[in-house]
Amino acid sequence: MKILVTGGSGYIGSHTCLELLKMNYEVAVIDNLSNSKKTSLKRVEKITKNKIDFFKVDLLDLKKLNHVFDKFTPDAVIHFAGKKAVGESVIKPIEYYKNNLGGTINLIEVMKNHNIKKLIFSSSCTVYGLPNKVPIKEDFPVSAVNPYGRTKLFIEFLLQDVSQSDPNWNIIVLRYFNPVGADQSGIIGEDPNGIPNNLFPYITQVAVGKLPILSIYGNDYPTPDGTCIRDYIHVSDLAFGHVKAIDKLRKSSGTNTYNLGTGKGYSVLEVLSTFEKVTGKNIPHRFVKRREGDVSASYSDTTKARRELGWKANKNLEDMCKDAWHFQSLNPRGYN
Numbered sequence: 001m002k003i004l005v006t007g008g009s010g011y012i013g014s015h016t017c018l019e020l021l022k023m024n025y026e027v028a029v030i031d032n033l034s035n036s037k038k039t040s041l042k043r044v045e046k047i048t049k050n051k052i053d054f055f056k057v058d059l060l061d062l063k064k065l066n067h068v069f070d071k072f073t074p075d076a077v078i079h080f081a082g083k084k085a086v087g088e089s090v091i092k093p094i095e096y097y098k099n100n101l102g103g104t105i106n107l108i109e110v111m112k113n114h115n116i117k118k119l120i121f122s123s124s125c126t127v128y129g130l131p132n133k134v135p136i137k138e139d140f141p142v143s144a145v146n147p148y149g150r151t152k153l154f155i156e157f158l159l160q161d162v163s164q165s166d167p168n169w170n171i172i173v174l175r176y177f178n179p180v181g182a183d184q185s186g187i188i189g190e191d192p193n194g195i196p197n198n199l200f201p202y203i204t205q206v207a208v209g210k211l212p213i214l215s216i217y218g219n220d221y222p223t224p225d226g227t228c229i230r231d232y233i234h235v236s237d238l239a240f241g242h243v244k245a246i247d248k249l250r251k252s253s254g255t256n257t258y259n260l261g262t263g264k265g266y267s268v269l270e271v272l273s274t275f276e277k278v279t280g281k282n283i284p285h286r287f288v289k290r291r292e293g294d295v296s297a298s299y300s301d302t303t304k305a306r307r308e309l310g311w312k313a314n315k316n317l318e319d320m321c322k323d324a325w326h327f328q329s330l331n332p333r334g335y336n
């Protein structure tokens with residue numbers, strides 16, 4: 001089976017390509033390299049001793065996108081490509097709508113022209129907005145509290161409409177909780193541009209000496225230790241969830257949506273103490289004011305993915321911390 005992965009040189013994309021190649025799928029990647037490096041794919045090829053066809057193309061370039069499908073006609077597409085920085089989306093909303101929505105519309109059009117109607121979409125728990133209870137189930141109300149989240153939500157609606165317009169479309173929407181960690185090889189991992197927005201890469205950059213201190217955004221939340229709770233999931237478990245979703249695509253129809261999380265929540269301080277215990281590194285930290293838009297607790301109900309995809313996360317928080325540190329310690333400056 002041939003799989004085209006958009007945004008495949010990114011953090012989750014590259015880990016998914018790794019798992020696909022391990023399962024002997026034929027993989028091609030299309031990426032504009034605006035927020036990732038081709039190095040990640042070279043390293044995936046090194047780990048698997050397999051080849052990845054790479055196309056440096058922007059999804060907004062309809063002509064070139066069409067040409068990619070002429071050259072590599074996949075059986076299914078996994079769609080990761082998109083801008084994903086919450087804070088940036090508030091400052092540049094039009095760029096986010098144009099890139100994320102426009103790119104997806106082009107992709108759907110080209111897939112239709114080539115009669116390819118199997119699609120897995122990379123969505124996010126951010127579509128649940130500020131959930132009023134946990135654990136979060138797929139049928140909870142959706143809303144979005146920032147332009148980035150709205151682009152994910154609008155794309156989900158768009159895909160539902162596409163699926164309703166033509167029953168031959170077979171779509172799976174995967175709502176990720178908090179992907180963290182790195183492949184156990186330490187050869188690929190998370191390599192954010194500039195100062196990390198997210199907790200894990202910030203901690204590993206403090207641990208490796210790239211950043212001086214971790215600022216914890218608020219310790220006055222209604223949680224046991226006052227810091228926010230999140231459902232952190234090992235990126236390799238998340239990546240394998242895509243392999244199981246492809247299996248499901250062979251048998252399903254219409255549009256199906258699944259949470260990809262562990263079903264367990266950990267606070268910022270729990271992450272910090274686990275990281276220090278597992279790595280032996282001391283992480284200087286201070287408490288600062290809350291970050292706009294943060295919800296006190298978010299973690300998934302994973303029943304549906306377990307029942308319908310036959311998938312569940314296996315790695316625990318210690319694995320996530322160990323593997324995140326393993327990559328960062330071997331790659332103090334990421335892929336540079």
Ligand code: WQD
Nearest residue numbers: 086124126178197198199200202215216217228230291294
């Ligand atoms: C986790 C916790 C912060 C950094 C984001 C996106 C979401 C999804 C997953 C794409 C929070 C705290 C963080 C720091 C801190 N991505 N924190 N100091 O916000 O849950 O989700 O990534 O789909 O859309 O919003 O993840 O890692 O940014 O924050 O105290 O320097 O760590 O307040 O409680 P988040 P995060």
